[in-house]
Amino acid sequence: MRVKKRYATVAVTAALTLTLAGGYAFAATQHFADSTADKDWESWVQKWDGQVSTDYEKIALTPGADESKMNFAWYSKADGAATPKIELSTSQDMAKSVTFEGALSQAIDGYISNKVTVSPLTENTTYYYRYYKNGVQSQTCSFKTHSFNSYTMLYVGDPQIGASKGQTTSKGDKLENSSALNSAARNDSFSWNKTLNIAMGANPDVSFVLSAGDQINKNVEGRSAGNEVEYAGFLGADWMKSLPVATTIGNHDSTNESYSYHFNNPNDTQLGKTSAGGDYFYKYGPALYVILNTNNYNCAEHEQVIKQAVAAYPNTSWRFVMIHQDIYGSGLDHSDSDGIVLRTQLTPLMDKYDVDVVFQGHDHTYSRSYLLKSDSKTHTKYDFYDWDNVKDPAGNVFPYSNTDYQKENNSYTIANTMSGSVTNADGTLYMEANSSTGSKFYELIPTKQDYIAVRNQNWNPTYSVIRVNQNTFTIDTYEIAGGRIQNIDQTFTLKKTSTSRR
DSSP states (O other), X not given: OOOOOEEEEHHHHXXXXXXXXXXXXXXXXXXXXXXXXXXXXXXXXXXXXXXXXXXXXXXXXXXXXXXXXEEEEEEEETTSOOOOEEEEESSTTOTTOEEEEOEEEEOSTTEEEEEEEEOOOOSSOEEEEEEEETTEEOOOEEEEOOOSXXXXXEEEBOOOBTTTTTOBOTTSOBOOSSSSSOHHHHHHHHHHHHHHHHXXXXXXXXXXXXXXXOXXXXXXXXXXXXXXXXXXXXXXXXXXXXXXXXXXXXXXXXXXXXXXXXXXXXXXOSOSXXXXXXXXXXXXXXXXXXXOOTXXXXXXXXXXXXXXXXXXXTTOSEEEEEOSSOTTOOBTTTTTTGGGXXXXXXXXXHXXXXXXXXXXXXXXXXXEEOEEEEOXXXXXXXXXXXXXOOBOTTOOBOSOOHHHHHHHTOOEEEEEOOXXXXXXXXXXXXXXXXXXXXXXXXXXXXXXXXXXXXXXOXXXXXXXXXXXXXXXXXXXXXXXXXXXXXXXXXXXXXXOSOOSOX
């Protein structure tokens, strides 16, 4: 069956019934990160088969509503004594620990979701914690806070555990995701663990991770447990019990409720929702982070969330937005099709609310834009995309062609083309993250768009290191090639001589 990409105006939606964003299928390349040739592969296979793949009860740490808080979520078995409780101490022996209690809810069949928030945290401190699974106390785990006012974070794209399905490994095996083993998830989880270990080894002062969506690959509906082995792989990485991750809902996460049970997102607004959840926000030091679920095309709700976030934290030096679909990217599969469905609506919002940087995923390529602004003209507001046009119930073709779609999405102006460093920038920087695991790659679009400053596709897992303080934002992006770290872009810096909004 021919796969369709989608478009139309708001008026079309009432006449058609199609799933939001979750059902796309595009042509991945033959390139992927084949973990089976790694020297540590066989030991990983034993760990995967005997522990990781069957343990759905791994804990996830998420930044809290502000830097003084940390959120936790984990599964317990429904037939056990689910106990949403965290014990926290600054001593490894858990002396003088403080107990924080939270809430529980039904997750997938057979499991309960536990969620707890701890506070207040202080900067530059090592914390030790224990949690309870099925009434049994966990081993002692730990996490570190660093400076709240000048800190480092990782930015990653599309781990998409399980997306390597169909690829052939160095051992001649075709990876699959249909069995309980899920050899594709096993391959990609190894790579995810390796990326985090390498990135954290080079940057031990990281405070948290931004993940721009598609944590997992398998599109299943409702409360189906069909993707739980992929979540087990994502959360099973060595660093995940010590490293907070702020996740975006990608199109592969969107149709299933498991995302909402595994992650305890702060300031959960219940707006911009799909089955997986909705928009949320938090403050960390001098920056505000707004995470939008752009699988929901209701930009009026997304604006409500941005407005709420800015009202809650009006005086931060920096405002960052993270979305999955790349409204300004350079990948072949999405950057001129479904990725830009919301460009005409979101670009003016980035101007209106003075957003400094937008972090994106979805296209499995790397790009950095120039600083962009809305062209302030009236453009069609799309909330649907179909490459071949669609027909109404009477069989009439809607009068919108791909040419019209591309023309309407030429809705931006390039505010600044400086490279290296920009001071007191007017406009928004749009970053596009390549796959952090190499589970799937796409080609770059043949002709580089005029809004793109730099782009790259070397078929290697990548990650970015971001440093933020009151006056400076810097981003460096690296690929992991043969276990070695290599820059794929120059350092890019935004500076502010005043913390007042532009």
